[in-house]
Amino acid sequence: MSPLTEILRDEIRRAGPISFRRFMEAALYDPVHGYYRRAHDPFGKQGDFYTAEQIQPVFGILMAARIRALYQEMGAPPDFTVVELGAGRREMAAAFSEWRYVPVDLAHGEMPERFRGVVFANEFFDALPVDAVAFRDGGYREMRVAWDDRFVWAAAPPAREEVVDYLRRYFPPPAEGALFEVNLDALAWLERIAHAMEAGFVFTIDYGYTRAESVRFPRGALMSYRRHHADEDVLCDPGAKDITAHVSFTALEEHGAHLGLQTVRFETLAQTLLAAGEPDQFAAALAASTPEEELRRRLQLKSLLFGMGETFRTLLQKAGGARAAK
Numbered sequence: 001m002s003p004l005t006e007i008l009r010d011e012i013r014r015a016g017p018i019s020f021r022r023f024m025e026a027a028l029y030d031p032v033h034g035y036y037r038r039a040h041d042p043f044g045k046q047g048d049f050y051t052a053e054q055i056q057p058v059f060g061i062l063m064a065a066r067i068r069a070l071y072q073e074m075g076a077p078p079d080f081t082v083v084e085l086g087a088g089r090r091e092m093a094a095a096f097s098e099w100r101y102v103p104v105d106l107a108h109g110e111m112p113e114r115f116r117g118v119v120f121a122n123e124f125f126d127a128l129p130v131d132a133v134a135f136r137d138g139g140y141r142e143m144r145v146a147w148d149d150r151f152v153w154a155a156a157p158p159a160r161e162e163v164v165d166y167l168r169r170y171f172p173p174p175a176e177g178a179l180f181e182v183n184l185d186a187l188a189w190l191e192r193i194a195h196a197m198e199a200g201f202v203f204t205i206d207y208g209y210t211r212a213e214s215v216r217f218p219r220g221a222l223m224s225y226r227r228h229h230a231d232e233d234v235l236c237d238p239g240a241k242d243i244t245a246h247v248s249f250t251a252l253e254e255h256g257a258h259l260g261l262q263t264v265r266f267e268t269l270a271q272t273l274l275a276a277g278e279p280d281q282f283a284a285a286l287a288a289s290t291p292e293e294e295l296r297r298r299l300q301l302k303s304l305l306f307g308m309g310e311t312f313r314t315l316l317q318k319a320g321g322a323r324a325a326k
């Protein structure tokens, strides 16, 4: 039995079933045993999953091209800053080096108190701990985690008011038995961004759904990943594998609008990549000193466009628009 399994089991024995949010937070971010805190590298071929950020240099060149267009739209301010949330291995550092780049992750980096520029978040919101909720007997109920020789889902008390409020706002009326994830931390992060950003854009890349699309996930959209295999048993082996939850783009858009972050574009990652490559027909991204390197870059572009491009989506929100329009 892993140390984290023991810790959580003992906690449940002492105080009863724990919230899924607590379980996911410990599984991913326990300071010693959490998946993202342990001395191992989850990314890439030897790890558990790839993100688009590992597809360098092509992903970096194309994202920098998109951000350059935003920088120019803002009048090229000298203090333009790119804050990356959940910067992981800082794969984007070279691509964003023409601006002040602030990588923020758990162990390092802080969002500046006040800045102009872009917040870039690739697979950040899907990694935040969520509440799990079921709609049963006509009411929203919090799903908890109990122990019965292994972690199991437990009978659920009524969900907290803020959780119910989130579900009413961002999801359609529920069907009996439906499961949901509620990402209150995502809303809190948007609030921090809106507070800190004087002017600029929030550039989010993630997988998720809108309000209308959420009905395609009647069992919720929690998933875990180990060694490039996805499995739905998120309660087994906490700390040993990644856990993610699809992002509600409706929540990001509507809470963002409430905070003055207006949606500018919402599209597939493939559309974002095509827009980035269009001005020079991908020449900058594919320019290489050897034929081997050019072939490598062409393959990178192909896996970005056709592998990830349709699964991931980009949400671009603009801050400071209301003030600028006055």
Ligand SMILES: C[S@@+](CC[C@H](N)C(=O)[O-])C[C@H]1O[C@@H](n2cnc3c(N)ncnc32)[C@H](O)[C@@H]1O
Pocket: 036, 043, 051, 052, 053, 054, 085, 086, 087, 088, 089, 091, 104, 105, 106, 121, 122, 123, 124, 127, 128
């Ligand atoms: C799925 S990884 C993505 C990493 C990188 N953006 C990429 O695409 O390769 C999610 C990252 O978000 C970070 N993270 C999660 N919660 C965070 C928080 N509250 N503050 C800062 N970083 C956080 C994790 O440590 C992890 O590095």
